Amino acid sequence: MPNASAKPKHGRRTRRRHRPDPARNELVSSSLESAQQCLFSQDYGTAFVHYLLVLNLAPVLKDFAKESFRFTLFKWAEELDSVGRIQDLFDCYEQALELYPADEVILNSMGEHLFRMGFRDEAAGHFHKALKLRPDFPEARENFYRVANWLVERWHFLMLNDHGRNRKYQQAIQKAVQNGCNTVLDIGTGTGILGMCAKKAGAAEVYACELSKTMYELACEVVTANGMDGSIKILHMKSLDMEVPKDIPQRVSLVVTETVDAGLFGEGIIESLIHAWHHLLLPPQRGENEFRDHSATGRVIPAGATVFSMAVECLEIRRHHRLCVTEVGGLSMAAAGELQSPVSCSSEPDDSMEPYTTERLSRLPGGYKPLTEPFTALNIDFNNVQELEGLSSREVQEIRLPVTQEGVLDALAVWFQLHLDEESSLSTGPQEDTCWEQAIYPEHSFVLKPGDELIVEVSCRDAYLRLCSVAVLRDGHKIPLDKHVDSQYSRNPNPEAELCSALACLQTDQSQTKDFCVLECSEMALLNNQEYHLSFCIALAKLISQLKVKYQNLEQECAFQPDPTVSANCSSMFYVLDVSEGFSLLSLIAASQGHVKAFSSVEKTKQQEVLKRLARSNNISEQRLEFWLNHTEDEQGMLQRPSREKLWSAIILDCVETCGLIRQKLMEKASLARCLLEEGGHIFPAKIMVYGMLVESDTLLLESAVQGQEPTLGFNIAPFINQFTVPVHVFLDFSTLECRHLSESVELFVLDLMDTNANYIHREVKLQATSAGRITAIPFWYHIYLDQEISVSTLNQNSHWKQAAVVLQQPLEVRAGEWVRLAVKLHKSTISISAHIENAPGQME
Numbered sequence: 001m002p003n004a005s006a007k008p009k010h011g012r013r014t015r016r017r018h019r020p021d022p023a024r025n026e027l028v029s030s031s032l033e034s035a036q037q038c039l040f041s042q043d044y045g046t047a048f049v050h051y052l053l054v055l056n057l058a059p060v061l062k063d064f065a066k067e068s069f070r071f072t073l074f075k076w077a078e079e080l081d082s083v084g085r086i087q088d089l090f091d092c093y094e095q096a097l098e099l100y101p102a103d104e105v106i107l108n109s110m111g112e113h114l115f116r117m118g119f120r121d122e123a124a125g126h127f128h129k130a131l132k133l134r135p136d137f138p139e140a141r142e143n144f145y146r147v148a149n150w151l152v153e154r155w156h157f158l159m160l161n162d163h164g165r166n167r168k169y170q171q172a173i174q175k176a177v178q179n180g181c182n183t184v185l186d187i188g189t190g191t192g193i194l195g196m197c198a199k200k201a202g203a204a205e206v207y208a209c210e211l212s213k214t215m216y217e218l219a220c221e222v223v224t225a226n227g228m229d230g231s232i233k234i235l236h237m238k239s240l241d242m243e244v245p246k247d248i249p250q251r252v253s254l255v256v257t258e259t260v261d262a263g264l265f266g267e268g269i270i271e272s273l274i275h276a277w278h279h280l281l282l283p284p285q286r287g288e289n290e291f292r293d294h295s296a297t298g299r300v301i302p303a304g305a306t307v308f309s310m311a312v313e314c315l316e317i318r319r320h321h322r323l324c325v326t327e328v329g330g331l332s333m334a335a336a337g338e339l340q341s342p343v344s345c346s347s348e349p350d351d352s353m354e355p356y357t358t359e360r361l362s363r364l365p366g367g368y369k370p371l372t373e374p375f376t377a378l379n380i381d382f383n384n385v386q387e388l389e390g391l392s393s394r395e396v397q398e399i400r401l402p403v404t405q406e407g408v409l410d411a412l413a414v415w416f417q418l419h420l421d422e423e424s425s426l427s428t429g430p431q432e433d434t435c436w437e438q439a440i441y442p443e444h445s446f447v448l449k450p451g452d453e454l455i456v457e458v459s460c461r462d463a464y465l466r467l468c469s470v471a472v473l474r475d476g477h478k479i480p481l482d483k484h485v486d487s488q489y490s491r492n493p494n495p496e497a498e499l500c501s502a503l504a505c506l507q508t509d510q511s512q513t514k515d516f517c518v519l520e521c522s523e524m525a526l527l528n529n530q531e532y533h534l535s536f537c538i539a540l541a542k543l544i545s546q547l548k549v550k551y552q553n554l555e556q557e558c559a560f561q562p563d564p565t566v567s568a569n570c571s572s573m574f575y576v577l578d579v580s581e582g583f584s585l586l587s588l589i590a591a592s593q594g595h596v597k598a599f600s601s602v603e604k605t606k607q608q609e610v611l612k613r614l615a616r617s618n619n620i621s622e623q624r625l626e627f628w629l630n631h632t633e634d635e636q637g638m639l640q641r642p643s644r645e646k647l648w649s650a651i652i653l654d655c656v657e658t659c660g661l662i663r664q665k666l667m668e669k670a671s672l673a674r675c676l677l678e679e680g681g682h683i684f685p686a687k688i689m690v691y692g693m694l695v696e697s698d699t700l701l702l703e704s705a706v707q708g709q710e711p712t713l714g715f716n717i718a719p720f721i722n723q724f725t726v727p728v729h730v731f732l733d734f735s736t737l738e739c740r741h742l743s744e745s746v747e748l749f750v751l752d753l754m755d756t757n758a759n760y761i762h763r764e765v766k767l768q769a770t771s772a773g774r775i776t777a778i779p780f781w782y783h784i785y786l787d788q789e790i791s792v793s794t795l796n797q798n799s800h801w802k803q804a805a806v807v808l809q810q811p812l813e814v815r816a817g818e819w820v821r822l823a824v825k826l827h828k829s830t831i832s833i834s835a836h837i838e839n840a841p842g843q844m845e
Contacts, residue, residue, distance in 0.1 A: 028058045032065070039068065044076040048092065055099050062099065069096070070105060077113065089113060104130040108140045115143070120150045121213035138827045145726040151214040152724035154703045156190065158435035159258075160721065161702045165426055165435065166713050170197045172301050172420035173256055177201040181254035181299065185209070185280060187239045187272055188259040191717050192219035195232050198256065200714070207248045209235040221720050240275050251282045256301045262358040262428065263439035263465050264305055264380075264416050270388055270463045273300060277385040284383055300382045307378040307416045308429070309467055311443075311454055313407035314368040317359070319528040319798075320521040321411075321442040329533035329589040335617035336610055337515030341524050343442050355464045357521065358437040361413055361430035363736040365797050371409060371448050372401040377458050377467060396459045400473070403452040409481075412456065412467045414439040441467045444481055448472065515613065517606040522658040523583040525800035532792050532799070536684065537589050539786035540650065543682050544574060544593050547649055550680055573597040574649040577628065579669070581654045583607050588614055590650070591624040599628040647678040653753065655688055656782055656794060659730035660804030662688070662751070662829040670753040683753045685784045690749040690831065691795075692780035694820060696773040696811075697739035700729055704807045727806055727832065734779050734795065734803040742771050742814060748780060748824045749831065762825040766838070769818050774811035778822065778833050779803055806833040 035050035051069045055062055073096050080089040093110040100106055111126030124147045130140035159165060173194065177184070182204040186195035189208035199206045210216040216236040223232050235247055244251055255276050259267040277284070281298035318324060321341040326333055343357045361368055377399070381387050415428040415438045428436035446469075448454065453473040459466045472479045519527070526532070576598045578587040587600035588611055602608055608627055615625055651673040657663055673683050701707055705725045706718035746767045752758040769775075781795040781803045794801035812835055814820060819838040824831065 024057060028054055028061075031057075032061070035072070036068070039072055042075075044072055044079060047072045048076045052095060052099075059099075066100070066103075069099075070103075073106065074109060077109070081113070086117065102133055104133040104137050104140060107133070108137065108143060111140075111143060111147075115147055120147055123147050124151055124214055138830070142828070142830045145728070148724040148726050149730070151212065152218075152721065154729075155435055156721060157703055157705055157725075160191070160193070160706045160712050160717060162435045166193070168420055168424045168426060169194060169256075169258075169301075170201075170713050172424050173197045173254075174201040175421065176254050176299065176301060177203050183250070183252040184254045184256060185239075185248065185252045185276070187255060187257040187276065188267070189219050189234065190215055190258075191721055192222045192232070192234065193712065193715060193717060194256045194258070195219075195234075196223065196226060196228060196715050197713065198254070199228055199231055203254075205252070206232045207235065207252065208232060209237055209239050209242060211236075211238050218720055222715070222717050225716050225720065239272050239280070242280060244280065248280070251280060251298070253282050253296070253298055254301065255281055255298070258302075260305075260416075260418065261439075262437045263356050263414060264307060265460070265463055265465050266356075266439075268463070269382075270391060270460075273382055274385060274388050276300075277388070284385070302418045302420045303383055303422070304379070304381040304419045305416045306376060306419070307380075307414060307465065308374045309377045309412050309414045309456070310374045311371040311401065311403075311409055311448070311456075311469070312361075312368045312411055312413050313371055314361075314364060314410045315366050316364045317368075317440060317442060318408070318410045318445055320525045322445055323524065324445075324528045325530055328527060328530065328585055329537040330592060331585065331588060331614060331618050333614070335613045337517060337613060339524065339527070339610070340516060340518050341442065341521050342518055343440075343521070353518075355466050356414070356439040356441045359440050360437045363733055365733050365735050368413070369405060369407050371403055371405050371407050372454060373404060375399060375401055377414065377456075378460075378465065391460045392463055394460060396457050398470075399456045399458060401454045401456060403448045403450055403454055406447070406449050409443050409446045409448050409454070409469060411443055412441040412469065414441065414465070414467060439465075443469050446472065446481055449474070451475075515609070517610050519583050519607070522800055525658075527583070527585065529798060529800045531796065533585065533589065535786055535790050535792050536586055536652075539684065539790045540576070540590055541593055542787065542790075543650060544596065547574060547680055548595070575599070575646060576650045576652070577648050578652040579654065580652060581663075583610075584652075584654075585611070585614075586652050587611070588618075588620065588625060590652075591615065591620050592618060596649075597624055597626065599626050601629055602627060603629050648673075648676050648681055649678055650682050650684060651677065652684045655685060655753075655784065656801055658801055660732060660781070660794070660802045661728070661730060662826075662831070664829045666829050667751070667753075667759070671756060674754065674756065682787070685786050686752070686754045686788065687785040688751040688753070689747055689783040689785065690751070690780055690824075691745050691783060692748045692778045692822075692833075693745045694742040694767070694769065694775045694814070694835075695737075695739040695777055695779060695805075696742055697737060697776050697805075699738045700777045700805060700807050701811070704729065727809070728804055728830075729777075729807055730802065730804045732779060732803045732805055734781065734805075735797060737779070739777075739779075740771065740773055742769050742773050742775060743767050743820070744770060748778075748822065748833070749826060751826075761827070762823065765822045765824060766819055767822070769814045769816055769820060772816045773814065775808060775814055775820065775835060776811045777805045777807045778835070779805040780831065780833075806831065808835060812837065 031050045031053045035047045035054060038047035038050060051065060051072055055065060055069065073092060077089050077092060080092070093106065096106050107126045107130040111123040111130065114126060115123035124144065127140050127144040127147060130137055131144060134140070174197070177198060178201065184195065184198040184203045184206045186198065186206070186208040189195050189210045192208060195206050195208040208219065210219055213236065216234065219234050223229050223234060235242065242248065257269065257272065259269045259272060261267050282296060283298060285297045321343060323333060323336065323339045343354045380391065413430065415430065418426045420426065428434055428438065430438055454469055455471040455473065457468050457470050469481050471481055574596045576587065576590040576596055578584055578590065578598065579601045580586060583602060584600065587598040590596050591598040600611060602611060611625065612622065615622060653666065653669055653673065655663055655666055670683060677683070705722045706712065712718065744767070746765060748765055749763055781793065783791050783793050785791040793799065795803065814837060821836055821838055823834045
């Protein structure tokens with residue numbers, strides 16, 4: 001036993017017992033009390049300061065105060081966010097993380113703010129840290145999946161699974177290196193695969209650059225795992241910022257890149273290559289007959305591209321970019337003015353508009369019809385710097401196209417052939433089995449006929465490829481295709497709109513411009529969804545009718561037993577609150593019902609003006625429509641009483657995102673909304689039923705992860721990029737998805753927004769396989785019940801909603817007739833599904 005009475009050794013001083021500091025303790029005690037009082041009075045900023053003081057002076061109280069501190073931080077952050085004090089918000093989170101560096105809840109919350117502000121890389125880092133601290137943290141996992149979709153887009157998986165594309169790039173790089181291009185720069189390296197191809201081919205020096213922090217870190221991991229970390233230098237920067245000898249020691253003889261999008265120039269390849277030729281590449285070979293050492297000259301892979309286009313008719317494109325209806329929910333749309341999608345069909349550059357959108361033509365619901373033969377819109381040589389520099393100053397090219405089929409001109413579809421070298425090329429055409437989508441340039445809907453000639457202008461004024469149909473030649477007459485196409489050429493004329501337009505042209509003030517408003521493509525498709533608006537109109541009219549009957553009965557009771565409160569309620573308006581995201585006509589449809597005052601959540605001034613014009617033209621008093629967010633600082637503030645006297649008669653919640661997922665915090669909003677309804681009041685929708693089925697789809701597998709056990713071109717890439725696999729795929733068109741149905745559709749889950757007691761968080765569903773195959777995914781969609789009888793389906797072809805699918809980590813073999821058990825879970829707004837064969841030993845997720 002140690003000698004308890006032994007003296008301490010010389011040279012070491014005994015630590016003195018910490019003496020209590022009365023003044024310090026008093027300050028801690030009073031500050032803690034003040035923090036709690038401020039919290040009670042909802043003075044969150046002052047409470048936060050007091051908590052910081054307490055926890056810095058008395059770290060021993062961290063565990064005790066953690067929950068209250070978190071709550072204070074989050075509430076104070078909400079206030080700072082609502083008034084735009086973003087730097088102060090992040091400063092508060094930094095102070096909080098100094099006190100609680102391993103608090104996964106605070107890390108996740110800061111990540112949410114970062115993601116909302118557009119700092120996706122930083123957000124991903126915070127979600128990843130939170131998951132490392134607590135792997136079963138569902139909020140962090142959901143957020144990480146959400147940000148993974150942004151940081152590592154699905155086309156990365158498609159490209160790595162596109163073996164033909166990979167081999168062609170590898171062969172072109174190998175040939176160039178063997179011909180003497182021994183110093184290589186990979187611009188926009190992504191996973192690092194092209195740089196590794198160059199090194200494997202024998203290049204002496206390989207450099208790579210990547211702007212995305214997430215992809216840069218991923219490339220570093222991949223290169224290290226493949227034993228090339230000492231021979232490939234990866235820079236986290238734009239190639240436009242690179243200099244010789246600061247970043248690379250000398251000019252290189254080969255640049256490899258695939259910084260092209262569906263519209264070829266959208267990722268800035270022209271600017272990157274001009275800079276590379278001036279600052280990073282050796283001079284090009286001057287002529288075909290000039291024989292110089294390839295190591296002394298520069299070249300680019302790909303060497304160039306040819307752009308093709310054709311005019312198409314496509315209802316799916318039309319309804320996302322043009323107003324196709326004259327009436328919505330009983331409201332005439334004649335006075336709406338000009339509604340545009342953010343995609344401009346003008347040949348003039350416009351910073352507020354996008355020149356094109358992208359679609360995979362082969363997957364568009366309803367298909368498309370070519371109205372012209374494909375034509376060559378542009379040729380570009382990436383190895384000719386003068387041609388690259390002159391691209392934006394080229395004269396606008398006018399091309400005349402014979403019309404081959406009658407149909408409505410909805411868009412110009414664009415694709416290209418990428419020439420890797422003199423022998424090898426890649427096509428992004430709509431008939432190709434490719435990882436690429438096509439660029440879509442929406443046009444003014446105009447009926448073309450065989451014999452017509454369509455005049456198309458092609459330009460590159462701001463380094464974007466721009467195509468625009470400007471006129472049609474018909475029977476020797478030139479018909480301009482401006483924004484006011486004569487109704488005789490339109491398949492769906494709107495005489496009311498034409499009359500309004502004609503009257504507007506008679507204004508003496510010629511400086512006035514026609515009213516126009518930009519709507520997102522999904523908002524335009526929603527506006528064109530007549531079934532949804534009509535269903536809502538019927539359901540709301542039914543509710544108002546029921547409430548009127550209720551008040552009439554109350555009035556009769558008042559005649560015998562006068563009650564001032566009941567009398568006041570009977571004579572007042574019905575209040576309807578619409579908290580839909582973005583542009584919504586539902587509040588105006590509600591206001592048109594009579595005896596209704598509607599509150600709209602539309603925020604943008606131009607969109608509010610559209611609603612006001614529609615209200616006037618449909619004889620709806622301005623007093624019947626109020627823009628609620630003009631008077632509220634945050635979204636939660638919308639869900640409160642409309643006045644002291646009454647509660648809401650109806651609250652409209654936006655329940656399903658366009659991408660096919662349930663909106664975040666839906667059930668929390670529904671719980672709050674239920675408390676604010678008058679007796680007999682209603683939430684729209686009342687209930688959401690989730691349906692799904694078993695499918696076999698190689699397409700979904702290829703878009704979800706790098707497939708197969710074999711390395712990609714001999715490189716170990718899959719384990720690293722597959723970290724960003726997400727279990728739920730969104731923005732699916734189930735009607736055109738390449739898949740085999742292995743079962744009938746089945747009800748998976750029910751969300752009851754009116755009855756909280758009817759809800760649950762998990763459910764098991766049994767369904768029988770109707771065909772043998774591999775279960776790879778469970779696509780799901782919704783039946784949205786506005787009341788017990790009226791519903792709309794998100795699977796409807798005219799719906800503005802897309803579908804989503806849970807992709808299983810491992811396909812599950814099933815025989816026809818076997819029973820499959822699905823475990824369906826809902827956490828907050830995230831659906832997860834696992835599956836196993838009944839009586840089978842293993843379970844696959």
